Amino acid sequence: MAEPAEVRLELEDIQSGVLRPRPTPYASTYIGLRIDDAKAGRELIGRVSKVVTSAANPSSPLADTWVSVALTYPGLKALGVPPSSLDSFAWEFRQGMAARAKELGDTGESGPENWEAPLGATDLHVVLVAVSPDEKRLEEVLARARMAYAGMRGIKAILRQDCHASPTEKEPFGFRDGISHPAIEGSGIPGTNPKERPFKAGEFVIGYIDEMGTVQKTEPALLGRNGTYVVFRKLHQRVAEFRRYLKANSTNADDEELLAAKMMGRWRSGAPLALCPLHENPELGADSHRNNDFLYESDDAAGLHTPGGSHIRRTNPRDASIAGVARIHRMIRRGTAYGSMLPEGTLEDDGVDRGMMFDFVGAHPGRQFEFVQTQWVNDGVFFGAGKDKDPVIGSNESNSSYTVPRKPVRRRLQGLPRFVITRGGEYCFMPGLKALQ
Numbered sequence: 001m002a003e004p005a006e007v008r009l010e011l012e013d014i015q016s017g018v019l020r021p022r023p024t025p026y027a028s029t030y031i032g033l034r035i036d037d038a039k040a041g042r043e044l045i046g047r048v049s050k051v052v053t054s055a056a057n058p059s060s061p062l063a064d065t066w067v068s069v070a071l072t073y074p075g076l077k078a079l080g081v082p083p084s085s086l087d088s089f090a091w092e093f094r095q096g097m098a099a100r101a102k103e104l105g106d107t108g109e110s111g112p113e114n115w116e117a118p119l120g121a122t123d124l125h126v127v128l129v130a131v132s133p134d135e136k137r138l139e140e141v142l143a144r145a146r147m148a149y150a151g152m153r154g155i156k157a158i159l160r161q162d163c164h165a166s167p168t169e170k171e172p173f174g175f176r177d178g179i180s181h182p183a184i185e186g187s188g189i190p191g192t193n194p195k196e197r198p199f200k201a202g203e204f205v206i207g208y209i210d211e212m213g214t215v216q217k218t219e220p221a222l223l224g225r226n227g228t229y230v231v232f233r234k235l236h237q238r239v240a241e242f243r244r245y246l247k248a249n250s251t252n253a254d255d256e257e258l259l260a261a262k263m264m265g266r267w268r269s270g271a272p273l274a275l276c277p278l279h280e281n282p283e284l285g286a287d288s289h290r291n292n293d294f295l296y297e298s299d300d301a302a303g304l305h306t307p308g309g310s311h312i313r314r315t316n317p318r319d320a321s322i323a324g325v326a327r328i329h330r331m332i333r334r335g336t337a338y339g340s341m342l343p344e345g346t347l348e349d350d351g352v353d354r355g356m357m358f359d360f361v362g363a364h365p366g367r368q369f370e371f372v373q374t375q376w377v378n379d380g381v382f383f384g385a386g387k388d389k390d391p392v393i394g395s396n397e398s399n400s401s402y403t404v405p406r407k408p409v410r411r412r413l414q415g416l417p418r419f420v421i422t423r424g425g426e427y428c429f430m431p432g433l434k435a436l437q
């Protein structure tokens with residue numbers, strides 16, 4: 001039987017930020033708006049639709065600069081969307097991130113009671129994100145974004161967050177980020193792992209067939225079609241503490257780097273342990289044709305190269321034998337750093353707030369983001385490591401541990417602290433352009 005023709009994605013109706021990897025380097029600003037008046041809110045959305053860029057025409061000169069818009073559930077309500085329609089959105093989105101805190105591991109210092117206002121509060125309604133390859137062009141894109149709400153009564157800007165990515169893509173702990181991206185059928189944008197089959201578009205965009213053979217729909221269908229969900233989290237990183245932990249648990253500088261790589265699954269350059277288990281390889285790390293070209297099972301079922309509990313293997317086990325099907329938990333990430341970097345070699349905290357604005361994009365926030373965060377990041381049962389959490393981003397407590405498989409005996413690290421603190425976040429819906437209009 002002939003293979004079914006590839007699905008055609010309506011790129012001109014999908015927001016640019018959904019499918020297109022952001023530029024490197026990169027500068028962006030998040031603007032959070034509150035709608036105090038439904039009529040003004042609807043006018044705002046109409047104006048926003050004129051400044052938002054679609055995923056079509058990747059060769060246009062504007063392709064690297066764009067404005068995205070997303071709405072929270074309270075935002076849809078503030079616009080007057082009727083209950084029958086509201087009920088057709090994903091359950092997790094309707095709950096909001098603060099209500100899901102316990103499940104997500106956002107407790108204690110990371111709990112919503114300690115989040116930065118207005119994150120997690122019901123008055124954050126609309127999030128605009130201006131994206132550009134540099135600060136200079138960011139000003140132009142920001143001006144475009146501001147045009148959508150400037151001078152409007154009933155609309156108030158209540159949040160601003162600046163983010164950036166350096167040319168080396170190093171996040172605050174010092175690892176190259178932005179490497180592994182899935183390919184999506186019909187998007188024309190390639191993935192980064194040649195060994196990973198492209199995903200059905202419905203995994204990432206509402207209104208198309210997904211990996212389970214189902215199509216997500218909202219009421220009315222036009223409202224959701226070509227839209228998706230976005231999860232953003234402001235994650236503070238305790239960089240000095242991370243460095244001190246590596247030092248305290250290593251015998252020399254090389255050993256420190258090996259331990260860091262065993263926790264992440266990649267060396268700081270981005271070179272994967274799967275392809276160079278014994279030493280750093282900056283050339284491989286920077287080579288986008290090779291640095292994500294691997295699977296785990298045939299060479300490393302026991303995790304002697306890439307530990308099963310390392311950040312990249314547990315958040316995307318690829319072909320590793322685990323309970324369940326890894327493909328239905330895959331996500332698009334668009335994370336970027338905020339705050340200045342801690343100077344190299346410094347082991348004391350300088351009091352600067354720095355970390356990652358983590359961005360998830362996907363049509364199934366429950367089985368994608370929430371599943372990975374709750375079952376894979378904050379639990380180790382799925383790959384046989386009991387209660388061990390992600391050593392880099394898990395909600396670890398002072399008695400947490402981490403296992404590095406090794407011969408003849410495994411290495412068991414104890415007293416792993418929590419290196420990443422949640423400062424807040426939200427579940428949003430990113431509509432298609434027609435829905436905005």
Ligand code: HEM
Nearest residue numbers: 171175176177178179180235312315316356372373393420
């Ligand atoms: C401050 C927090 C975080 C830091 C510093 C961080 C850092 C990194 C780095 C350096 C990589 C490797 C580069 C790449 O593959 O693109 C990576 C990959 C990844 N991260 Fe994170 N991350 C953070 C939070 C999260 C969260 C909250 C999730 C999901 C719940 C997540 C899911 C993933 C996934 C799915 C990958 C790709 C794995 C692969 O395909 O090999 N990360 N992260």
